[in-house]
Amino acid sequence: MLLELKGVHAGYGATRVLHGIDFAMGERSISALLGANGAGKTTTLRAICGMVRTQGEIRFGGEDIRHRKTEDIARLGIAHVPDGRGTFLHLTTEENLRLGAYARKDKPAVARDLERVYGYFPRLYERRRQQAGTLSGGEQQMLAVSRALMLAPKLMLLDEPSFGLAPLVVRELFGILRTINAEAGVGMLLVEQNAAMALELADQGCVIETGRVVLSGSAKDLKQDDAVRRSYLGY
Amino acid sequence: MDALLHQVLAGLATGGIYASLALALVMIYQATHLVNFAQGELAMFTTYIAWSLINAGMPYWAAFFLTVAIAFVLGVVIERVVIRPVERAPVLAVVVVFIALLLIFNSVTGWIYTYTIKQFPSPFPEQPILGRYLSSHEAGAIGVTLVVLALLYAFFRFTPLGLAMRAAAQNPESSRLVGIRVGWMLALGWGLAAAIGSVAGMMVAPIVYLDPNMMGGVLLYAFAAALVGGIDNPWGAVAGGFLVGVLENVLGAFVIGNELKLSVALVIIVGVLLVKPSGFFGRVQVTRV
Numbered sequence: 001m002l003l004e005l006k007g008v009h010a011g012y013g014a015t016r017v018l019h020g021i022d023f024a025m026g027e028r029s030i031s032a033l034l035g036a037n038g039a040g041k042t043t044t045l046r047a048i049c050g051m052v053r054t055q056g057e058i059r060f061g062g063e064d065i066r067h068r069k070t071e072d073i074a075r076l077g078i079a080h081v082p083d084g085r086g087t088f089l090h091l092t093t094e095e096n097l098r099l100g101a102y103a104r105k106d107k108p109a110v111a112r113d114l115e116r117v118y119g120y121f122p123r124l125y126e127r128r129r130q131q132a133g134t135l136s137g138g139e140q141q142m143l144a145v146s147r148a149l150m151l152a153p154k155l156m157l158l159d160e161p162s163f164g165l166a167p168l169v170v171r172e173l174f175g176i177l178r179t180i181n182a183e184a185g186v187g188m189l190l191v192e193q194n195a196a197m198a199l200e201l202a203d204q205g206c207v208i209e210t211g212r213v214v215l216s217g218s219a220k221d222l223k224q225d226d227a228v229r230r231s232y233l234g235y
Numbered sequence: 236m237d238a239l240l241h242q243v244l245a246g247l248a249t250g251g252i253y254a255s256l257a258l259a260l261v262m263i264y265q266a267t268h269l270v271n272f273a274q275g276e277l278a279m280f281t282t283y284i285a286w287s288l289i290n291a292g293m294p295y296w297a298a299f300f301l302t303v304a305i306a307f308v309l310g311v312v313i314e315r316v317v318i319r320p321v322e323r324a325p326v327l328a329v330v331v332v333f334i335a336l337l338l339i340f341n342s343v344t345g346w347i348y349t350y351t352i353k354q355f356p357s358p359f360p361e362q363p364i365l366g367r368y369l370s371s372h373e374a375g376a377i378g379v380t381l382v383v384l385a386l387l388y389a390f391f392r393f394t395p396l397g398l399a400m401r402a403a404a405q406n407p408e409s410s411r412l413v414g415i416r417v418g419w420m421l422a423l424g425w426g427l428a429a430a431i432g433s434v435a436g437m438m439v440a441p442i443v444y445l446d447p448n449m450m451g452g453v454l455l456y457a458f459a460a461a462l463v464g465g466i467d468n469p470w471g472a473v474a475g476g477f478l479v480g481v482l483e484n485v486l487g488a489f490v491i492g493n494e495l496k497l498s499v500a501l502v503i504i505v506g507v508l509l510v511k512p513s514g515f516f517g518r519v520q521v522t523r524v
Binding site: 075082086095100 | 395398399401402405406408409410411412413414415416417
C-alpha cells in the first residue's frame, strides 16, 4: 500500500473535523475523495501532511508518518498541492519550480524534470521569468501542479485542482494528470467538488461525510451508486 | 560648496552604516513582521568582541572576519534559544523579549568592558583620499558597505539557500510543503542579520568610539532609513540609509546644528509614518474584509 489511514481523528483547536477516517490506496493509483463542503476532505489531506494535530495511524509506504514534521513528510515524497494553490506570488515562475525541487540533491534529474514540466505546460515556459502573482488562475494551478511534480513525488495530494478554472482548462489539466500518472507512476489523491471529473480520472474513490468515510469502492462502482449519483453527480 | 560636498560624502559614509543596520532590521522584519529592537545592541556587543580580539594581538582583518562569524553564530543561537519559544506568542510578548535582549546586551557589555569610552581602530590608512573631502575610513566604510550589499544580493538572488530563505519569509506553509526547514531559515536570517550588524558596528566604532551606548543613535537612524524605504523592502532600506546619512550630515552642519542631529531621525520617522506609512519603496498591504 502506498498510503493507509486508520482511525484518523483531527481538528482545529476544540473543533473536531475528522472522526476516524479509514482509507487506503495502492502504488501508482489515483483515488478521489468526495464529499460536501465541510465534510473533512481538505483536513484529511492536511492530516496526511502533518499540518494539523491528529490521532490514529497514517502510513506511507508502510512507514508511520503521523509524528513527522510537514517538511520531512515532503522529503519522503508526498507533494501537496494545497487549497488556494500555495504559490510564492512574489517569486518568478521558474523560482517557484526550483523551490519544488529544493529537497532534491540530484541536479541533472532536476534539470530533466524542469524540461519535462515545461513540456507538459508550455505556457509556464513562456512565463518563466514572470512574477507568479501575475499569472492567471489556470496558469497558477498548472504552476502548483508543476511545483509538486518537481519534488519527484511518489504521491501527490491535489486539493480541488479544478477550483475556479474554465471547463476547457480543467479538461486539459486532468488530461495531463492522467499522463503524469501513467508515465511517472505518481500516485494521486484527489479532492474534488467536481465528482464527475474526479471519478473519470480516478481508479477508486471514497465518500466522506462529517469526518467519516461512508462509502468506498472502485470509481466505476461509485459512479453507478444511487446515493453518489444523486448527491454528487446530480442526476 | 566645498563644505557641502564634504558633508554629503561624509553622509554617504555614515549612511552606508545605517543602510547595513537597516537591512538587518528589514531581514528580520520580512521573516517575522517584527522589528528587532536589540539589533543595535547585538552589533555593539560583537564590536566589543572584535576589540578584544584586536587587543589580544590579532591582525585587524582576521579579527574582522572572525567577529562576523561569531556574530552569525550568536544570531542563530539567540533565535533558537530565546526567540523560538515565543514564536507563537502575541506580538507584545516578542517585543518585550527584544527589549530584554537590548537591556541584557547593554548591561552585560558594560559589566564586562566598563562604560569607559574606548578607541576602535580603522583598518584604513590615515591620510585622506579624494583631496580633503573624504577621510579614508569614510571611503573604506562606503566600500565595505557596498561589498556587503553585493554579497547579500548574490546570496539571495543566485543560491538555492537564498531562494529558500526568501520563500520561507513569504509563505512558510508552502515552504514546508516543498521540504524547506522553515525554522532553520529563520535562524539563518537572524545569523545573517547579526553578521551584517557586526560589520556596521565595526565600521561605525572608529567614528563614534566604542561604548555600550554607541548604537542607540545609529539604531534610530537605521529605523528611519528602514521606514523611508518601506520596512519590507531591502533596496528601499539601503537607499533610505544613504538618504538619512546625507540628510543628517547636511542638516546638522548647515541648518539645525550638530546638537539637534538626532532629532532629524525622529522627524523622519514621524513624518514618514504620517505621510506615507508604507515608505517610499514599500508595498502597500491591502486586505479584503
